[in-house]
Amino acid sequence: MGGENPYIKPADAPMATQKFKITFLPENVTLEVDPADLPYGRDGLPGCLLDLAEEAGVAIDHACGGVCACSTCHVYVREGLESCNSSTDDEEDMLDEARGIEITSRLACQCVPNGSKNLVVEIPSWNRNLVKEGHGD
Numbered sequence: 001m002g003g004e005n006p007y008i009k010p011a012d013a014p015m016a017t018q019k020f021k022i023t024f025l026p027e028n029v030t031l032e033v034d035p036a037d038l039p040y041g042r043d044g045l046p047g048c049l050l051d052l053a054e055e056a057g058v059a060i061d062h063a064c065g066g067v068c069a070c071s072t073c074h075v076y077v078r079e080g081l082e083s084c085n086s087s088t089d090d091e092e093d094m095l096d097e098a099r100g101i102e103i104t105s106r107l108a109c110q111c112v113p114n115g116s117k118n119l120v121v122e123i124p125s126w127n128r129n130l131v132k133e134g135h136g137d
């Protein structure tokens, strides 16, 4: 799923222009990002945290397909937030609906790092996609 939401203005979010690392918690999976490979072209804005997580094999729920129309991709940017684009009013509106909101909360599909810092991103337990191979009761 994916595409664009015609009611939501795309965020002004330039992609990274230098190499950086992003670590996802609690999995502790680190992806080395080379701007030459961006965007990976999965879900959300080009080069966003959700796109990077999917490239790293880390599952984050993203019910709306990355178009800023839900809050299931809510994450905490524990380090490197200052290297990311600012959140839009639309993102803030969606985050208002999210559970466990903190000052470092972002929507993974709308948050795009510029590469000037390494990042540490924590996925809240309730937003981890549990539909994985081998999972089941």
Ligand code: FES
Pocket: 061, 062, 063, 064, 065, 066, 067, 068, 069, 070, 071, 072, 073, 094, 107, 108, 109, 110
């Ligand atoms: S996936 Fe819906 S807002 Fe990010």
